[in-house]
Amino acid sequence: MLLIDKYAYFNGLKDVHPLEKMVFALSLLLFSLTVRDMAVSLITFTVMSALIIFAAKIPLSYYFKLLLLPGFFILSGTITILFSFTSKFTSISDLWWSWKFGNWQIFISDDSVSTVANLITVVFGSISCLYFLTLTTPITVILSVLRKLKVPSLLVDLIELTYRFIFIF
């Protein structure tokens, strides 16, 4: 039913220690989010994708499908950031595109173009880290690491129970 879950159990990296995978994926995720640099994000994306496809041996077509999932979200999300509107004809210096009707002005500024370009690369960089973790590490294994890290046992129990019950429905 859940393909991500299936691949988490059967992949080329299943025998790598889960803590190593978690530390690797999460630290790279946090790093690329903190620096928010296009080059760093592109490198992260390339490295993670290569690991997912060549080391973990996830089929390229499935990984591509997973990438398209947020691809669609970000397309629609960035449109909102891209377009701005104002009621008065303020002179915005660096207009990339603008359109006026009545008292309103709809415009795309240079700033929002660079914000969006940056956002798209950062999102794909960080999403590849998340996919690396979820496609190579089963939930049960992550939970055993959480237990070792002394996360309150009732919380881990609740997460585990929820996970187990998912397959009943």
Next chain:
Amino acid sequence: MKRTNWKTIYFVILLLFVPKRASAMHIMEGFLPIEWAIFWWGLTLPFLILGYRSIRSKVRENPETKMILGLSGAFVFILSALKIPSVTGSSSHPTGVGLGSILFGPLAMSVVGSIVLLFQAVLLAHGGLTTLGANAFSMAVCGPFIAYFVFKGATKLGWSFSLAVFLAAAFGDLGTYVVTSVQLALAFPSEVGGFMASFSKFAGIFALTQIPLAISEGLLTVVVMNFLKKYNLGELKLLRVLSKEAR
């Protein structure tokens, strides 16, 4: 006669529900700048700790509540797996937040809701780990609290049970949507008009999908609650142990 009535109502609701399955939008991984991701995590954490404590004390009294919470978490997850994309880097699906907070109370719901969000991020690639704090704040903290207080208020005013449930679920959803819009607007303010302009952009675009969805989730929750009341009185009584206040 009564049976056919129920069937008609059921199918009308189902029709309302199928084309755009109710709501809740999750901000995707990497979409929020790290400062905002940390900020929302920080706001969510106290509620998680309080919720954890309330669950712990209930589990001590009644160990089987742990099972019920796990089961309902899984059920909410399955409901939410039926998702549809919506504009602005997020997507829509039923939340079950209204139902959960009426049954379990808002504090317990904040923990269950966050667990559901975690699985959505990890198993469905929907939402994210760094944005989990922000998503949990809108869907597992604000939504349940609004739903809970609306339910309490409507009951206090003497309104009917069904109306109170409907309003609670619908307003819980709307609250979630407004908070998500605020979160996105704070992270991406417009150059002209700043936060407010950006908020009206996000909220305006969300409103197209979220207001009908809130209404359909409200109706769905009423149907589910009425079925529960009819066929599962015993379980509901057990749940009242979970949250003494809700009835």
